[in-house]
Amino acid sequence: MELGIEVRDLTLRYGNVTALDGLTFGLTGGKIHGLLGRNGSGKSSLLSLLAAFRRPTAGRVLVDGVEPFENQDVVRMTCLIREGGDLYASERVSHVLEFAARLRPGWDAELARRLVDRFRLPTRSRVMSLSRGQRSALAVTLGMAARAPLTMFDEVHLGMDVPSRYAFYEELLDDYLAHPRTIILSTHLIEEVSSLFEQVLIIDRGQVVVHASADELRQRGSALTGPADVVDRFVATRTVLSEQQLGSTKSVAIYGELDPAQRQMAAAAGLELGPVALQDLFVHLTKDSEVLR
Amino acid sequence: MFDDRSPIYQQIADKIKDDILRGALNADEQVMSTNQYAVFYRINPATAAKGFQQLVEEGVLYKRRGIGMFVSPDAGERLRAQRRETFFAQLVEPMLAEADVVGIPRQDIVRYIENKVVSPGGAGD
Numbered sequence: 560m561e562l563g564i565e566v567r568d569l570t571l572r573y574g575n576v577t578a579l580d581g582l583t584f585g586l587t588g589g590k591i592h593g594l595l596g597r598n599g600s601g602k603s604s605l606l607s608l609l610a611a612f613r614r615p616t617a618g619r620v621l622v623d624g625v626e627p628f629e630n631q632d633v634v635r636m637t638c639l640i641r642e643g644g645d646l647y648a649s650e651r652v653s654h655v656l657e658f659a660a661r662l663r664p665g666w667d668a669e670l671a672r673r674l675v676d677r678f679r680l681p682t683r684s685r686v687m688s689l690s691r692g693q694r695s696a697l698a699v700t701l702g703m704a705a706r707a708p709l710t711m712f713d714e715v716h717l718g719m720d721v722p723s724r725y726a727f728y729e730e731l732l733d734d735y736l737a738h739p740r741t742i743i744l745s746t747h748l749i750e751e752v753s754s755l756f757e758q759v760l761i762i763d764r765g766q767v768v769v770h771a772s773a774d775e776l777r778q779r780g781s782a783l784t785g786p787a788d789v790v791d792r793f794v795a796t797r798t799v800l801s802e803q804q805l806g807s808t809k810s811v812a813i814y815g816e817l818d819p820a821q822r823q824m825a826a827a828a829g830l831e832l833g834p835v836a837l838q839d840l841f842v843h844l845t846k847d848s849e850v851l852r
Numbered sequence: 853m854f855d856d857r858s859p860i861y862q863q864i865a866d867k868i869k870d871d872i873l874r875g876a877l878n879a880d881e882q883v884m885s886t887n888q889y890a891v892f893y894r895i896n897p898a899t900a901a902k903g904f905q906q907l908v909e910e911g912v913l914y915k916r917r918g919i920g921m922f923v924s925p926d927a928g929e930r931l932r933a934q935r936r937e938t939f940f941a942q943l944v945e946p947m948l949a950e951a952d953v954v955g956i957p958r959q960d961i962v963r964y965i966e967n968k969v970v971s972p973g974g975a976g977d
Contacts (some may be wrong), residue, residue, distance in 0.1 A: 732890065756895075834858065
């Protein structure tokens with residue numbers, strides 16, 4: 560089951576604060592999408608609209624072709640896990656899991672058990688006695704085992720320790736390969752998860768900055784290293800993201816794809832070419848989003 | 853697992869080429885699926901597929917619909933020819949440049965290579 564998403568002129572205001580400012584984009588179903596943005600960029604607001612947690616001020620959200628708000632069929636196929644997991648503090652972990660199993664049509668009890676083991680969750684404890692990381696791990700378990708056709712994680716893994724986060728990435732990829740579905744991961748720990756993304760949507764100040772395939776976006780950045788004067792000549796007319804110099808050797812990260820002829824020219828001039836991390840591109844794109852729009 | 857000097861899909865493509873050249877993958881042999889690559893390298897299967905696509909375009913792999921990717925019958929010969937073409941530019945030239953930098957005379961290099969040729973096994977130790 561592959562739920563696609565269409566968003567048109569989507570606007571959300573809280574009083575006189577504009578959280579989302581006329582977003583338009585489409586997400587293809589059955590892919591893993593990375594939703595990236597700085598704090599306060601509108602990521603959580605956007606996800607809450609996709610999950611029908613609230614209603615847009617203006618514009619439209621279509622999930623699988625229909626508006627999700629107060630639409631039981633779509634909501635049943637949707638799972639949004641937010642940081643903290645929206646859990647009742649006084650419930651026991653085992654009860655939280657049982658409740659989710661009854662509520663979620665696609666629940667995989669076997670997967671839930673495995674995740675509980677991997678995350679070392681104490682099933683008899685109450686939610687309130689869990690650490691922040693354990694609460695996040697429980698939330699992740701709920702989101703994964705629900706196996707909803709549209710699954711969204713809103714920075715949920717940030718509280719988890721490194722081994723748990725890596726376990727999450729691994730389980731998510733394995734389960735996605737076995738049961739392809741639409742997954743949206745919002746995060747600012749970009750480097751850790753970027754290899755899982757097929758598509759990347761970057762928003763800033765409630766607007767779309769970039770929407771591209773992860774590989775395409777990576778190709779827009781290049782690192783050039785070589786003699787300083789050669790590097791300077793080559794990048795003179797380009798957007799420079801960062802530069803470092805050590806003696807007469809200079810390394811410059813640029814934004815803007817190089818075509819094969821330009822790559823060949825750089826190599827012939829004695830420059831070493833390398834990729835730029837998605838995280839560095841993100842930092843650049845959200846620094847002054849007016850420039851490259 | 854990866855160096856970070858080239859894109860992941862490029863590295864997957866290079867790894868498959870190396871496997872073919874070393875004889876670990878033979879003509880008409882099936883290559884691991886994009887999903888297997890995705891699991892092994894912890895990457896999105898679309899990224900692995902991009903590496904495969906490149907090899908299909910280069911004629912190194914061919915697709916059998918519904919079954920998977922296979923090594924082209926002439927892939928080994930094609931790759932060897934490519935590598936022969938770039939051998940002097942990519943390997944010998946940098947070596948000579950390094951030799952000049954550190955002060956190794958050409959006759960030392962020639963002597964070294966000639967000794968290698970007559971040593972048992974030929975390819976070096």
